[in-house]
Amino acid sequence: MKRQAATWVTALVCRLACATAGATVRAPVSASVAALVIGLALGTLPGSAHAAVPRYEQVRTAWLSSDVTILDRHGEPVQRVRRDYAARRGEWVALADVSPALREAIVLSEDKRFYAHSGVDWRGVAAAAWGNLWHTRTRGASTLTMQLAGLLDSDLQAIAGGRSLRQKIGQAIDATALERHWRKDQILEAYLNLVPFRGEMVGISALSHTLFGKYPSGLDAREAAVAAALLRGPNAGAARVAQRACAILKTMQEAQACGGLDGFVQLAFARPASTPALGTQLNLAPHLGRRLAQEAPPLTATVRSTLDARLQRIAQESLARHLQALTKRNVQDGAVVVLDNASGEVLAWVGSSGTLSGAAQVDHALALRQAGSTLKPFLYAQAIEERRLTAASLLDDTPVNLPTGGGLYVPQNYDRRYSGWVSTRTALGSSLNIPAVRTLVMVTPHRFHQRLRQLGLPLPESGDYYGYSLALGSADVPLGALTNAYRALANGGRYGPMHTMASTPGSTSVASPARPAGRTRPASAGAGSVASGNQVLDARAAWIVADILADRHARTRTFGLDSPLTTRFWSAVKTGTSKDMRDNWALGWSQRYTVGVWIGNTSGASMWDVSGIDGAAPIWHEVMSALHAQTPSHAPAMPAGIVRTAIHFGAAAPGAGPLEPARDEVFLAGTEQQAILPGTPAPPTARAAPSILAPADGTIVALDPDIPPRNQRVWLRATAVGGLSAQQGHALRWAIGGKPVGRGAEVGWLPWPGRHEITLSDAQGRVLARRQIEVRGATLRAP
Known part of the structure; x- marks a missing residue:
């Protein structure tokens, strides 16, 4: 460990000497740089934890959008549903899908020597130290790689009052390690996806869609400059951001784009914070999308649904168009399911x-x-x-x-x-x-x-x-x-x-x-x-x-x-x-x-x-x-057990015409008929078991003590398809609470207070139907 520290100190002193060789004033380096050298020499740097930086593939795989993307059955996105309300993050954006203007603006604004240094910009460190010595305001010495190191390690993230010396040392060490294991394009890509911009927006995807309503690949020079300006002051006012953006545009040799920049920034900031991360074009299935997002596993970024995007649009547009025509008839809402x-x-x-x-x-x-x-x-x-x-x-x-x-x-x-x-x-x-x-x-x-x-x-x-x-x-x-x-x-x-x-x-x-x-x-x-x-x-x-x-x-x-x-x-x-x-x-x-x-x-x-x-x-x-614009639909084949028979209908009264025209009709095998007449009973195979017609289940009967009992009977009536034959009706048995009360299709029962179960049985004692009723009232007076 001491040998490693000595190597770091030697390298740091050499780089500092090279960076300050052209200085005309002899002066000690700033306290922060001196502390950095002392910390490295004494071995007080954060240790090996900072040397074990994650691989690019690990960071890329671990990235999770704050929204779940719902895909249709063919893989077409149809809906994005917000899941994480702590921050708004869009999909991971590859560097090739970021506009060249934005890449240029970020590098010029944050790290001009990004492609030249190896994680720590020693010339920047020397310039910062020199400026601090003479109390001159200078650009900070933190590189894009060092900022990325701070984003990847929660221990290195700034707190109120800025980063501590220990954190700055850790940033420098991790940045050097990142440069050894990552390519420059991977570092810049990860930085653009992980850096917080404004409010809840994290990463270039969320920023570009929310503020500018477009994909990162379409950002022009003015939009890129505004995005870069937000890195310096994420929550700054529109005037301050516009001022910084104009300075960046001049560095990019796009000074002509400064015109009207104040109004442009104000308009961007006025966009609602609830704007979907991928715009309104992904609001095709909001209701089903929310359900699928809730059912998806916690770390799922995309859910493939059974929806068909084109059919969803057809149903959505058809419903809206027809309801628009019915607005004067007091119709507002509707739904379609296919x-x-x-x-x-x-x-x-x-x-x-x-x-x-x-x-x-x-x-x-x-x-x-x-x-x-x-x-x-x-x-x-x-x-x-x-x-x-x-x-x-x-x-x-x-x-x-x-x-x-x-x-x-x-x-x-x-x-x-x-x-x-x-x-x-x-x-x-x-x-x-x-x-x-x-x-x-x-x-x-x-x-x-x-x-x-x-x-x-x-x-x-x-x-x-x-x-x-x-x-x-x-x-x-x-x-x-x-x-x-x-x-x-x-x-x-x-x-x-x-x-x-x-x-x-x-x-x-x-x-x-x-x-x-x-x-x-x-x-x-x-x-x-x-x-x-x-x-x-x-x-x-x-x-x-x-x-x-x-x-x-x-x-x-x-x-x-x-x-x-x-x-x-x-x-x-x-x-x-x-x-x-x-x-x-x-x-x-x-x-x-x-x-x-x-x-x-x-x-x-x-x-x-x-x-x-x-x-x-x-x-x-x-x-x-x-x-069915291109797909036929044929009638289903007739299943076994159905017969087709020619039928004719009789008249409702003598001299009148048939009730309905003669036709071929379909029947369950065994129920077919040819002549259909009013009042004709159904065929024997169609005759159903009798059931209770009255009283209805749950009936409440209120007794009146002033009415003679014989006038307050409850009539128990049975019915069946095609009517009841005399023999069938005589075979019916009625019971109240298990006690027989009569026979036949209709029985008068003298009620008494309480809850009762009525049962209808056949001659063999098989229960055909049950009803529950309640009788309320005082004891009947003698007539």
Whole structure:
């Protein structure tokens, strides 16, 4: 160690002698330089820790941007999300990507002999010592390499009052070591990326994008001079920075650029501090980007998503354009989700209308909104699967009053008109409300609620909480989950989760509108992920529902033949509108993709005269058409177990015409019929087990002591598809709390106070249905 110190002292004395040989005044060196020599001679330098400088590759690899960059499936950046709020750091910038003007300005301003010295500028040290002796202000002797050494070692970083003598010695030693192991270009590159400039900005990437709105490669002489001036006084005022920058420009022989420099600096400083590090061009997927950034591991700089940047732009622009046209109808917000049917990968996720929205930061694809008629396809699929209905079954579209725990439920059609007897195909295709409610009476809210939960819809309450209104979408669901539930219909009833993060780098397994048709994946690719999903719906029932929703003639009664729901390729689609026009939906699928659209208002305010046809449907049509601009979509093959039969309908009254035109209809094998007449029971194979029609689950009965008991009976009623035969009705058994109270399809029960469980059983004692009710009131008075 002493030998090394002696070598350092000898070298230092020689360099100092050479540097001061031309001096005309004989004087001792400054106290700092003398202390440096003494410190080296006595061995008080920081020691070997400073000699072990990191390699360039280590520094480069350890660099982490303060933002996470979200890439699309093809590697194109779509979003940057701030993760570290202690400092703003951009991506590492290679020296070749830094403008020559900036490199020149930095070297001329900070270290003119950068390419000549070996870490310590001894001529600068001598000049500083001489200036200190005569109390003359001089440029500091710290080189770019010494500054970099201070940035790399936290022990050498300056504190209040500047660096200590010990730190200065450590800087000199580390700088010499850096020069031995690093190239000059690596030193300059690392310095430009690590040096703090102003406020929270660290590195040239953050500075150039935040202050000048451009990449470091595009900085001109004036911008480079301002950047270099900030190194001397990062938090100096605009006038002082402009003065320093002008001096640097003169050194660069660019004095003409000094004109208007004060205003230029003030404008740069006025840019908002929240400006994204890579500009607004990387604000394509803000909502999904934030989620992916939160899910990414702590040291991850980039995340490859499943998004397709081009499709994301199409969906974003389509939503903004159509909502702009609807602003006079009090519509501000919307969202679009596009999924790949086979893999479940999210190809587009537009969570907001952006500047049109008063709550642009809200991800409306995750917000809970009333589902409206969008739940009807799942209801009819369940009824067909359970053989309660066929696509040709006739449903009564006339007013109905249903008893509930809170009174009577009186559903109405959207247009307040009624069609009488209609087939299941017409009821679903034209989105009629009354037939859907009658269908839910058969299925029961409890079982339908279970099915919706299996499809991934987050319904926190029980089925009986929603009651019969669940048929009309009284539950709140998010667009993302609802779109994925529709994907289950597209996949033959198989449900699987969505995916937003690419499993392998460079994954391009899904067809992109940006790629020619010849480069897209085969239709069968990716099917393995679907096959591993849960079979929630019967594949045959899902296919029949798809056939109905793709039938433009089935929706003629409500939507007409020519509407945005009709595409030039095969697709199935359903619209929905919630109560008071607060939410408007369009969801549908093709052979390859499922698209969901929601529009409305974050505040929950009602839209004005907006329906599915002129609200969400045009956006759905435009996005779906872009997906299939060069990609065909064919109807799915009919699965085994379905038969196609020619049918004809009877008349509602003598002398009247048939209820619907004759056609070929599809049936689950064993449920087919040829003649469909009003009131005709379903085929025996379609007859379902009886269930409790009344009272509704959760009913509260209040007894009145002034009314005779015989007038306060609670009527227990059973129902089944196609009605109950006399034999079937007689076989039914009713019990309250396990005690028999009667037989038959309808039984009057004299209630008594308390909580009771009603059970309906068949002749063999098998429980068919249960209901929970509560009876309140004082003891009845004697008549």
